[in-house]
Amino acid sequence: MVYNVAEPTLTAYLPDPAQATGTAVIIAPGGAFRVLSIDSEGVDVAKWLADKGVACFVLKYRLVKSETDDPVKELSVAMSNWKKWTKTTPL
Numbered sequence: 001m002v003y004n005v006a007e008p009t010l011t012a013y014l015p016d017p018a019q020a021t022g023t024a025v026i027i028a029p030g031g032a033f034r035v036l037s038i039d040s041e042g043v044d045v046a047k048w049l050a051d052k053g054v055a056c057f058v059l060k061y062r063l064v065k066s067e068t069d070d071p072v073k074e075l076s077v078a079m080s081n082w083k084k085w086t087k088t089t090p091l
Contacts, residue, residue, distance in 0.1 A: 003035045005063045013046035013056040021053035028059045034066050034075050 015021075029042035036042070038060060046056035068074050 001031065001035045002038050002060070003063060003066050005036065005060055006065075008062055009060045011046075011058045011060070013043075013050045013058065015050045015053045015055060019051075019053040020055065023053070024055040024057070025049065026057045026059055028061065032075065033064045035072065036060060036063065 010026075027042055027046055029036045029038050031037040031041070038058070042058040042060075046058050049056050066074055
């Protein structure tokens, strides 16, 4: 998992030219607004597809800045506060 991404990158994972199918994909790993599951949903998928002849580009996109070392907990606290706020404040 990565967090606090301020500068996006696009990393290529290219197949062996002898196996290349001519197909290419951009992979945008999931994880929510504060973290990216860059290995399991990005790099691992790109390597697997490249082995099958597909050119892959893994996008590491900007994320909301985390103020702690635990962005998941930070988001949980923020969501809890939002739920309390919406119960007491009419929209």
